[in-house]
Amino acid sequence: MRDVFLSNCEKTFLNRIVSEGHRLDGRIYNESRPLNISFGSEYGSCIVSLGETKVLAQVSCEVTQPKQIRPNEGILYINAEISPMAAPQFEVNRQTDLSVYLNRLLEKCYKDSKCIDLESLCIVVEEKVWSLRVDIKVLNHDGNLIECASIATLTSLAHFKRPDVTRSGDSVVIHTMAEKDPIPTVLFHYPICSTFAIFNSDILLSDPNFLEESVCTSSTEEGVSTGGGLLVVGMNQYKELCLLDLTGAAIYSSNIVHKAITGAAAKCKEIVDMVKKAIVSDDTLRQKRVKINFSDVITQDHLLSLSKKDLNIKLKHYNTDEKMVDDDEDAMTIDSDPEPSKYDVVSSNPQTAETLSRKGASQWIEISSDSEED
Structure with a gap:
């Protein structure tokens, strides 16, 4: 498909x-x-x-x-x-x-x-x-x-x-x-058709986007059944079922269908x-x-x-005290930073620690003393 x-x-x-x-x-x-x-x-x-x-x-x-x-x-x-x-x-x-x-x-x-x-x-x-x-x-x-x-x-x-x-x-x-x-x-x-994406035979996603649809149906097309597929439920504002179509793997539990029909009924009334x-x-x-x-x-x-900047990526790194730090000032956004920032590479052993600096590193890298012996 x-x-x-x-x-x-x-x-x-x-x-x-x-x-x-x-x-x-x-x-x-x-x-x-x-x-x-x-x-x-x-x-x-x-x-x-x-x-x-x-x-x-x-x-x-x-x-x-x-x-x-x-x-x-x-x-x-x-x-x-x-x-x-x-x-x-x-x-x-x-x-x-x-x-x-x-x-x-x-x-x-x-x-x-x-x-x-x-x-x-x-x-x-x-x-x-x-x-x-x-x-x-x-x-x-x-x-x-x-x-x-x-x-x-x-x-x-x-x-x-x-x-x-x-x-x-x-x-x-x-x-x-x-x-x-x-x-x-x-x-x-x-009547309104509501689409649900099925992942791992027990996870139901409402209104899947293109990537989610492609992933849940690609395994079936390749001959590998992972319990994924698309379930389309057609229902009117009176909670009457007009259409039920399944594309992909078989459904092993009736709870998935019942959950999809319940969600489609609430969604249909709101859309109508x-x-x-x-x-x-x-x-x-x-x-x-x-x-x-x-x-x-x-x-x-x-x-x-x-x-527009559709996607923002916030980096989290470790400081010298080995605690998670949320650095808002160094947060990087796609297409917003023309030059990569400088990040330090430190050793986990304070005695043999040496600080290096290089461009393009995206996070803290811990170098152990064992790697130096090798």
Whole structure:
């Protein structure tokens, strides 16, 4: 599922810190990244950001003939595309396993769960119905793409409004927004897909980033089962299970599934409330004739994001009294110190101690008297 090659050092380091109760970005196990929802100028257009993962969703509609087996129901079509803009391992106009997997899960979550009232999309039975198309564009892939895409799909469908239609005889007249108010999409429930990363068969991480996803699935792809994998739980605000998908090793304990479903239920209710509040706020701004577009999303922080100091490294060293010292003045930050600092190399034996100085040392180094004899 991933076309990324990770070194053994990266895998070992991440597995070790996760087993010790830590994560690379400082979050706890059940903590998610910040969620942000922005709307475009048209109905059904939105950008959803989950941390650094960003997805654009756009809903469009057209009048088509219904299916023969469903003559009084409309049609819902979901199309997800991942371009090289999202990550360098993807190619233009080439479907990958991840894009097929993403399409399949979204169709299961939103089409098979019957969350949309397709009968309300019927214009003339067996002749004309509305066909809704949801286009998903991945702008940046930093992990948990399924959850971010599901939130974007739900938000765009709930925000979309189709034109009103009047039937006079055998003809059908589609009115513009200036003539008649558009009609919102009827949703029976609001399902959300939540992703959990499984480490060592008993550790569950909510909202995994790209590196965590790659590590927990790479062992399975290489044929080495370490109890890692991805568990996707689709659930609505009524705590009804809509989707359950497991990628990777088998689950040996039912407690993992129960814990994931409990966490997904709480997360889904919180996300659905946020989506509803965002749509109500957007409708209020549109009624006040406020101009809404994606230009509000682009700020100075986005333009200068690459020049920010994302990672700070604080060094801890030992002084001559062999006590741990936290030196704030000598704390080093990446891309902030043009020249390396000078650190002393001292001996653990006071009688044979000699102080050396060299550039580029990153910590105190203790040289024992045995090494001098050798």
